Amino acid sequence: MAKTTKVSATHESSGLILHISGLLPSLSPAEQRVARLVVADPADAARRTITDLATAAETSEATVIRFCRSVGMEGYPQLRIRLAAEAARRVEPPDARVVGGDIPPGADLAQIIATIAFNDARAVEETAEQLDPAVCEQVVDAINGASRVDIYGAGASGFVASDFQQKLHRIGRIAFYWPDVHTALTSAALLGKGDVAVGISHSGTTSDVVEVLQQGRARGATTVALTNFPRSPITEVADYVLTTAARETTYRSGAMASRLAQLTVVDCLFVGVAARNRTKARRALEVTAEAVQTHRVGAARRSK
Incomplete structure (x- = not known):
């Protein structure tokens, strides 16, 4: 008898953005473009119509719907509701220059330290949250x-x-x-x-x-x-x-x-x-x- 794999996290318990980030490599190239927009700015994605999001991702509305189903959503309306909720609970870094964890060209050491510290702490906290x-x-x-x-x-x-x-x-x-x-x-x-x-x-x-x-x-x-x-x-x-x-x-x-x-x-x-x-x-x-x-x-x- 085949063994059943037991996984430690689901999007219901761990947060939609973490769930999408974890699934990103398994998505099609077009779905990945949608995913990156959603992960980068959940609040902005929640405000967009399906046509707007498809255009921004350089893909079709059908692909956006496929993306929704790939990440466990019934359709785009449910995705928008979940994204709005996710955006509301998101913790932003105390330093406005620490955005998305990327270190821009010309960043001074203070910004590098703040960025690394914030994102390392977030990785630990979010890992514990979704276990x-x-x-x-x-x-x-x-x-x-x-x-x-x-x-x-x-x-x-x-x-x-x-x-x-x-x-x-x-x-x-x-x-x-x-x-x-x-x-x-x-x-x-x-x-x-x-x-x-x-x-x-x-x-x-x-x-x-x-x-x-x-x-x-x-x-x-x-x-x-x-x-x-x-x-x-x-x-x-x-x-x-x-x-x-x-x-x-x-x-x-x-x-x-x-x-x-x-x-x-x-x-x-x-x-x-x-x-x-x-x-x-x-x-x-x-x-x-x-x-x-x-x-x-x-x-x-x-x-x-």
């Missing part, structure tokens, strides 16, 4: 009961995978991070029922991570995907899908806001697992902290 606690609970259950946990990621996502492995290892969970695709594949081939494989990919299209997760699933392991895009290829080989809500901006593709959003999810899972084994986890953290204490500057002086 489904029920799906997270099921992932924590799977990890808590797993014989072993294999974690995979490449590039910036690899740093997050390594961080997750280290966190789980410190509380006594058997966990491995495999940065090389060959060793990852050989490890995944040895997984089985009762094991968990976690694949981390912001785009959800990193072939190495998708392939390894697919291998783990074929061997009977429970598979978990952490991605920004709920219709990306990695979700097709995952039993559980956890999504982030990072919006990449100038100079920051796949490296900053996405990494912070992923770390937010990883920390939630880690604390969830630790909370199931509170006494054991606390003791493990104390023992591992003691093991490296002598390697801290001034430790010997403080112990006297």
